[in-house]
Amino acid sequence: MTRDDALALDAADPLAGFRDAFDLPAGVTYLDGNSLGPPPRAVHARLARTMSREWGQGLVRSWNTADWISAPARVGGKIARLIGAKPSEVVVADSTTVNLFKLAAGALSLRPGRGTILSETGNFPTDLYALQGLAALTPERARLHTVAAEDLPGAIDGDTAVVVLTHVHYKTARAWDMAALTAAAHARGALILWDLSHSTGALAVDLNGAGADLAVGCGYKYLNGGPGAPAFLFVAERHQAAIASPLTGWMGHAQPFAFEDGFRPAADIRAQTTGTPPILALAALEAGVDLQLQADPAQVEAKGLALADIFVGEVMARCGDPALTLASVRDARRGLHVAFAHPQGYALVQALMSQGVVGDFRAPDIARFGFSPLFLSFAQVWDAAAALAEILATRGWDRPEFQARAAVT
Amino acid sequence: MTRDDALALDAADPLAGFRDAFDLPAGVTYLDGNSLGPPPRAVHARLARTMSREWGQGLVRSWNTADWISAPARVGGKIARLIGAKPSEVVVADSTTVNLFKLAAGALSLRPGRGTILSETGNFPTDLYALQGLAALTPERARLHTVAAEDLPGAIDGDTAVVVLTHVHYKTARAWDMAALTAAAHARGALILWDLSHSTGALAVDLNGAGADLAVGCGYKYLNGGPGAPAFLFVAERHQAAIASPLTGWMGHAQPFAFEDGFRPAADIRAQTTGTPPILALAALEAGVDLQLQADPAQVEAKGLALADIFVGEVMARCGDPALTLASVRDARRGLHVAFAHPQGYALVQALMSQGVVGDFRAPDIARFGFSPLFLSFAQVWDAAAALAEILATRGWDRPEFQARAAVT
Numbered sequence: 001m002t003r004d005d006a007l008a009l010d011a012a013d014p015l016a017g018f019r020d021a022f023d024l025p026a027g028v029t030y031l032d033g034n035s036l037g038p039p040p041r042a043v044h045a046r047l048a049r050t051m052s053r054e055w056g057q058g059l060v061r062s063w064n065t066a067d068w069i070s071a072p073a074r075v076g077g078k079i080a081r082l083i084g085a086k087p088s089e090v091v092v093a094d095s096t097t098v099n100l101f102k103l104a105a106g107a108l109s110l111r112p113g114r115g116t117i118l119s120e121t122g123n124f125p126t127d128l129y130a131l132q133g134l135a136a137l138t139p140e141r142a143r144l145h146t147v148a149a150e151d152l153p154g155a156i157d158g159d160t161a162v163v164v165l166t167h168v169h170y171k172t173a174r175a176w177d178m179a180a181l182t183a184a185a186h187a188r189g190a191l192i193l194w195d196l197s198h199s200t201g202a203l204a205v206d207l208n209g210a211g212a213d214l215a216v217g218c219g220y221k222y223l224n225g226g227p228g229a230p231a232f233l234f235v236a237e238r239h240q241a242a243i244a245s246p247l248t249g250w251m252g253h254a255q256p257f258a259f260e261d262g263f264r265p266a267a268d269i270r271a272q273t274t275g276t277p278p279i280l281a282l283a284a285l286e287a288g289v290d291l292q293l294q295a296d297p298a299q300v301e302a303k304g305l306a307l308a309d310i311f312v313g314e315v316m317a318r319c320g321d322p323a324l325t326l327a328s329v330r331d332a333r334r335g336l337h338v339a340f341a342h343p344q345g346y347a348l349v350q351a352l353m354s355q356g357v358v359g360d361f362r363a364p365d366i367a368r369f370g371f372s373p374l375f376l377s378f379a380q381v382w383d384a385a386a387a388l389a390e391i392l393a394t395r396g397w398d399r400p401e402f403q404a405r406a407a408v409t
Numbered sequence: 410m411t412r413d414d415a416l417a418l419d420a421a422d423p424l425a426g427f428r429d430a431f432d433l434p435a436g437v438t439y440l441d442g443n444s445l446g447p448p449p450r451a452v453h454a455r456l457a458r459t460m461s462r463e464w465g466q467g468l469v470r471s472w473n474t475a476d477w478i479s480a481p482a483r484v485g486g487k488i489a490r491l492i493g494a495k496p497s498e499v500v501v502a503d504s505t506t507v508n509l510f511k512l513a514a515g516a517l518s519l520r521p522g523r524g525t526i527l528s529e530t531g532n533f534p535t536d537l538y539a540l541q542g543l544a545a546l547t548p549e550r551a552r553l554h555t556v557a558a559e560d561l562p563g564a565i566d567g568d569t570a571v572v573v574l575t576h577v578h579y580k581t582a583r584a585w586d587m588a589a590l591t592a593a594a595h596a597r598g599a600l601i602l603w604d605l606s607h608s609t610g611a612l613a614v615d616l617n618g619a620g621a622d623l624a625v626g627c628g629y630k631y632l633n634g635g636p637g638a639p640a641f642l643f644v645a646e647r648h649q650a651a652i653a654s655p656l657t658g659w660m661g662h663a664q665p666f667a668f669e670d671g672f673r674p675a676a677d678i679r680a681q682t683t684g685t686p687p688i689l690a691l692a693a694l695e696a697g698v699d700l701q702l703q704a705d706p707a708q709v710e711a712k713g714l715a716l717a718d719i720f721v722g723e724v725m726a727r728c729g730d731p732a733l734t735l736a737s738v739r740d741a742r743r744g745l746h747v748a749f750a751h752p753q754g755y756a757l758v759q760a761l762m763s764q765g766v767v768g769d770f771r772a773p774d775i776a777r778f779g780f781s782p783l784f785l786s787f788a789q790v791w792d793a794a795a796a797l798a799e800i801l802a803t804r805g806w807d808r809p810e811f812q813a814r815a816a817v818t
Contacts, residue, residue: 023465036469044460047689051453055636056432059767060445068636095684097658098507105546121670126659126684129672133657137514140549146670220685227464227477227688248542249506250535259772261530261555263538275504275535276629279636280456281690358468363668 001314006382009306014299018374021291022224029380031359034198034337034370037224043287050283062279071282072251072273078289079223079232082297083196083215084206089234091269092219092282094247096197096231099216100130100164102247102272103233107162107191107214108142109244114161114190121146124170127195131164149174153184160190162214167205168198168335171366173308173328175203175335179210186211191239197221200232202304202336202373204297207234214239222336222372223292225285230278235269249274291374300373304336307371307381312338314385321392327366337370342392350402351391357384410723415791418715423708427783430700431633438766438789443607443746443779446633452696459692471688480691481660481682487698488632488641491706492605492624493615498643500678501628501691503656505606505640508625509539509573511656511681512642516571516600516623517551518653523570523599530555533579536604540573558583562593569599571623576614577607577744580775582717582737584612584744588619595620600648606630609641611713611745611782613706616643623648631745631781632701634694642681649677658683700783709782713745716780716790721747723794730801736775746779751801759811760800766793 010016023039024030030038054066063069077087093099104117117131128146135144147155149169156163163185168175178194185192193214199205201222207215213236219229235243245265250256251273254264265271292300312330327339342348345365352359352367359369371381391397419425432448433439439447463475472478486496502508513526526540537555544553556564558578565572572594577584587603594601602623608614610631616624622645628638644652654674659665660682663673674680701709721739736748751757754774761768761776768778780790800806 023461025466025468028468030468032469036464036472038468039460039465044457047456047460048453051448051456051635051693052432055445056448057434059434059437059439059447060441060769061762061767062636063445094503094507095658097660097684098503098656101656123670124659125662125665125668125670125672128670129657129659129662130683132672133655136653136657137655138547226460227471228685228691229689230687231684244545246542246546247507247510248538248545249504250533250538251506253534253538256534257772259534261532261534261537263534263541274539275506275640276637278639278687278690280638280693281687282637284460284689353470358470360469363666 001310001382003379003382006378009378013303013378015295015303015373016377018295019377022375024375027356029357029384030375031357031369031371031384033372033375034221035360036220036227037222037288037372038375039226040224040287040291042291043226043284046283046287047280050280068277068279071279072277073270075282075286075289076232076269078293079200082205082292083200083217083234084208085234086208086237088269089237090232091273092230092232092285093273094231096195096216096218097126097130098247099231099233100127100195101134102245103193103214103216103235104131104134104162104164105246106243107193110191110239110242111161114159115142116159117142117144117162117164118152118155118160119144119146119164120152121148124166124195124197127164127166153181156185156188156190158188160188162191162193164193166195166197168203170198171327171339171362173335173337173339175199175333177333178212182210182212198335198337201292202301204301212236219285223285224288226281229285230281233272235272240269245272247274251275251277295374303373304371305334307373307376307378308336308338310378311369311371311381311385314382315388318386318389319392324392336372337368339366339368341365342367344397346405347397347402348391351397352388355387357387410719410791412788412791415719415787418787422712422787424704424712424782425786427704428786431784433784436765438793439784440766440768440778440780440793442781442784443630444769445629445636446631446697446781447784448635449633449696449700451700452635452693455692455696456689459689477686477688480688481686482679484691484695484698485641485678487702488609491614491701492609492626492643493617494643495617495646497678498646499641500682501639501641501694502682503640505604505625505627506535506539507656508640508642509536509604510543511654512602512623512625512644513540513543513571513573514655515652516602519600519648519651520570523568524551525568526551526553526571526573527564527569528553528555528573529561530557533575533604533606536573536575562590565594565597565599567597569597571600571602573602575604575606577612579607580736580748580771582744582746582748584608584742586742587621591619591621607744607746610701611710613710617645621645628694632694633697635690638694639687639690644678644681654681656683660684660686704783712782713780714743716782716785716787717745717747719787720778720780720790720794723791724797727795727798728801733801745781746777748775748777750774751776753806755814756806756811757800760806761797764796766796
């Protein structure tokens with residue numbers, strides 16, 4: 001593939017116009033939108049309005065006049081359109097970690113008599129930690145069982161209350177067949193809880209098409225909602241009346257402002273919310289979601305997969321370094337990031353960054369690159385692949401300043 | 410007391426200069442900082458910098474270069490100075506509700522063999538709901554027992570694992586004697602968990618002086634951290650090694666970026682954090698905390714108590730409406746808000762608001778007013794009391810537009 005081929009793809013790209021909607025520094029090719037999405041340009045005005053007009057002028061009255069109180073359900077309802085859910089099935093709340101805890105506990109409440117929470121070895125750590133925390137808190141009721149991905153479908157049994165899987169793996173980018181795994185869980189009477197952190201805003205997810213029961217997801221990756229943006233959760237309509245949340249707070253009460261001593265859950269998805277919603281963070285997230293809603297999910301997925309494929313293809317075609325191996329899946333159902341393993345993975349990422357190409361490093365040896373379809377061009381990705389291949393060919397990573405570790409890698 | 414007396418108090422007020430540090434609308438007397446503090450002027454630039462320079466220019470690198478990763482501990486360490494704690498004992502995380510759940514469960518882990526969580530009837534609802542949720546999730550281990558405030562010290566017994574109290578009651582403003590209650594809990598082998606939502610930034614709290622074990626608190630009231638600001642939690646140093654969090658997430662891991670399958674808690678207060686920290690919301694909160702740190706806590710408490718006392722005194726002295734009763738304590742240990750009960754409480758608050766005096770209503774009949782010491786003047790409070798007395802004297806609340814209920818009251 002030539003650079004002219006890449007330019008031709010850009011000329012024909014129906015999503016090319018979205019790049020101007022982002023506030024990205026000049027000279028940077030940002031291949032880490034899968035870790036932290038960049039700011040949509042609209043977020044500055046959106047947050048300035050929330051701070052000045054709503055918080056500053058409206059003060060406490062803005063819970064009504066600016067409808068702050070509905071923000072979790074409103075933004076959740078918008079995210080629903082990106083993941084094949086009904087607006088009434090999604091709400092923004094807490095963090096992905098806290099939501100996993102809530103919904104895994106909720107799944108146990110829906111499957112009395114079953115005690116196994118089944119997940120995948122090497123799942124994203126916070127998912128495993130949240131489930132370990134739940135099991136440690138309720139040892140009489142729950143145990144966490146993890147197996148390798150290839151053994152997972154066969155490990156679902158009559159004691160499995162819920163299968164908890166990340167739709168797109170954070171390292172390998174392998175995507176589970178959501179419909180097939182959901183069906184496998186249901187065939188054995190278990191529920192399924194999907195973590196959509198690496199798929200929301202990237203792949204054309206269809207939770208209800210797959211018959212999914214529960215899901216959580218992240219606001220700060222492909223939704224571009226800001227660092228540490230609030231997360232969302234999904235509870236299929238058929239489960240909302242029966243599921244119990246272990247984390248009951250006043251925002252989940254049927255009548256929060258009745259100030260009753262006893263908790264009575266809201267009859268809808270709000271029952272899964274806890275404390276006062278984070279309005280500034282919700283405003284930023286809404287700007288990201290609003291932008292994402294303007295794009296066709298099928299086009300987003302197709303472009304992202306094509307960008308990733310071009311990057312891998314160009315790097316592998318040019319690279320003569322046998323120490324480099326592809327650590328993400330290629331010819332399989334997958335998400336929009338790719339991972340290379342290399343003994344100098346950390347320095348490799350630093351060397352690329354010195355040339356304005358931002359990727360990330362995942363211990364012990366993974367250089368990871370994400371291909372957000374809304375702000376990347378084919379030519380940028382072609383150039384980034386050429387830069388990576390050149391660094392590998394010339395041992396360009398072999399400089400002291402690229403070896404010095406930062407606190408967060 | 411005359412208006413000239415109020416003006417004289419303003420002239421001598423060492424905190425008078427703080428008013429200019431807030432962005433408050435002209436013509437508004439804001440007596441609801443106890444529900445939602447107003448924006449410090451500095452928050453606009455602080456958040457614009459976080460959005461443009463840190464998020465927009467730095468992108469994912471800002472976890473290191475802007476030290477986002479330390480924000481929960483850094484801001485927590487600042488809050489520590491306001492509540493008599495060591496910086497290493499406080500961290501910003503999640504919501505008050507979620508933190509209550511975590512620390513109540515943590516208290517159970519520190520007191521094996523004891524199962525009772527003891528709290529107060531009529532405590533702020535989300536506190537009770539969080540504890541009810543924990544008890545429902547762990548019925549083999551925990552039960553919630555609530556008693557009236559006057560019966561509380563006597564209800565602590567050999568099965569009490571933890572006493573959970575709100576330092577300043579959200580309606581009555583009654584403040585518990587923190588040292589005495591903590592000692593009463595300890596005398597029976599129980600721990601104490603204080604909710605400081607209505608005292609942080611208002612009263613000169615001294616957790617370590619009182620020997621407290623655990624605490625949580627709110628960022629959006631007297632800390633002026635923004636609507637739904639993240640909350641904080643305190644774990645006394647002596648408990649940090651042994652306390653278990655039920656909500657384990659990757660930010661609480663000893664090495665979050667080692668991406669291990671098994672949770673190993675951080676050795677310090679970070680073990681109580683869960684998901685990725687909300688950076689935009691933390692930036693806003695830090696602006697509020699930074700401002701608060703410039704004021705002398707003893708002066709803050711003294712002025713707030715004086716403002717509240719003047720308001721109650723003036724209203725009661727002028728008001729001939731026998732239907733009005735004081736629902737908050739007066740000649741007792743107390744916080745900085747006052748509450749009046751009146752059958753027309755809702756319309757009363759609306760009528761006052763039409764004159765630019767913002768208070769709030771708490772069902773069924775409470776008109777509540779908070780006296781934030783940093784941005785209110787004595788003359789403003791004197792005028793507000795005169796306005797309330799006038800409305801009561803003339804049945805000024807008796808207009809249809811003051812009776813129409815909004816969604817959030």
